[in-house]
Amino acid sequence: MFRNPYVAYGVLASPGILLVVGIATFLILQRTLLAPTAQAAPDQPIDFPHTVHAGMLELDCTFCHRAASEEPHAGLPALEQCMFCHTAVQPEDNEQIGLLLEAWNNYEGVEWERVHQLPDHVQFVHEAHINAGFECSTCHGDVEEMEKIKQVRDLRMDDCVECHLDNEAPIDCTTCHY
Ligand code: HEC
Ligand code: HEC
Ligand code: HEC
Ligand code: HEC
Ligand code: HEC
Structure with a gap:
């Protein structure tokens, strides 16, 4: 029926098909490019072992x-805090x-790689959850x-909303979106 290639092309390019392809592409990109958090643990500039500090030494988080x-962000320690002990x-060696x-002797900071990172349009506040x-x-x-921090929980919208529902926390869009 579509012997004529121009007719076949016309069908492929029809708005309906473009829409379907568009939505599929969006969904794929959404789950890959826009995924807030890769599950893989990034390498850090210094191998900082939580096993030693939070585990063996039992320091409080x-x-x-x-x-x-107290604040939305849990924050990372300044090098001064490491040097308190180190x-x-x-x-040796x-x-x-x-x-x-x-880094300390050269007055440089350490640029830790983010492990958890929500997109900019989402707000998360630690203090509300800790309190x-x-x-x-x-x-x-x-x-x-x-040994090396990695993300273990999904922490995407479904996960957030589900826990909010279970705990009677607010679920209107503006709770989490600017
Ligand atoms: C001696 C200081 C120290 C202690 C104690 C400590 N941390 Fe950390 N934490 C760090 C440093 C430095 C980093 C950044 C390097 C890294 O990711 O390994 C970090 C990273 C993290 C991250 C990843 C941050 C991100 O980018 O998403 C989480 C989550 C975390 N810590 C949770 C905890 C928890 C929970 C505890 C207690 C069980 C704890 N930490 C105890 C120093 C500490
Ligand atoms: C209800 C879930 C939840 C709890 C409980 C929680 N966190 Fe987080 N944490 C997150 C999310 C989500 C992010 C990513 C935030 C972002 O990207 O803005 C995060 C990010 C972090 C980071 C990276 C830096 C920052 O401040 O964004 C650190 C460090 C951290 N958490 C430590 C902790 C520690 C320590 C505790 C306990 C005192 C804790 N978190 C409790 C969900 C949680
Ligand atoms: C409360 C004291 C204390 C603080 C604060 C502290 N450390 Fe440590 N750290 C130790 C001790 C004790 C060891 C174990 C030393 C050993 O193995 O002999 C250690 C071990 C280490 C090691 C080596 C792990 C190994 O065995 O290879 C690194 C790297 C390290 N700390 C980095 C840091 C960084 C970075 C910070 C700041 C974010 C920090 N420490 C904060 C006490 C501390
Ligand atoms: C383990 C359950 C749990 C998870 C997971 C969780 N929340 Fe919550 N969240 C709560 C509870 C309970 C409250 C209400 C605390 C209160 O009553 O002040 C809350 C409060 C908040 C608030 C403050 C609301 C306000 O107006 O005080 C924000 C913002 C928020 N959550 C965002 C998020 C986001 C974004 C995520 C996912 C990345 C998330 N939460 C994951 C349980 C959770
Ligand atoms: C409890 C927190 C929370 C609430 C409430 C919430 N969201 Fe989200 N939303 C998130 C988080 C976290 C993300 C980013 C992670 C993801 O894509 O799932 C997100 C992502 C999104 C995205 C972007 C998807 C993407 O891939 O970039 C849209 C659109 C969105 N939310 C719309 C809404 C609307 C509309 C509402 C109200 C009906 C709402 N959200 C309520 C936490 C929330």
């Missing part, structure tokens, strides 16, 4: 992530400690057992 119960704790001392009684592990898993 908020010792380093101080803002978690001025003295300097295991430890390459990673070497990197830490080098509602959730543990860090509810969303971040057993960090004290992680």
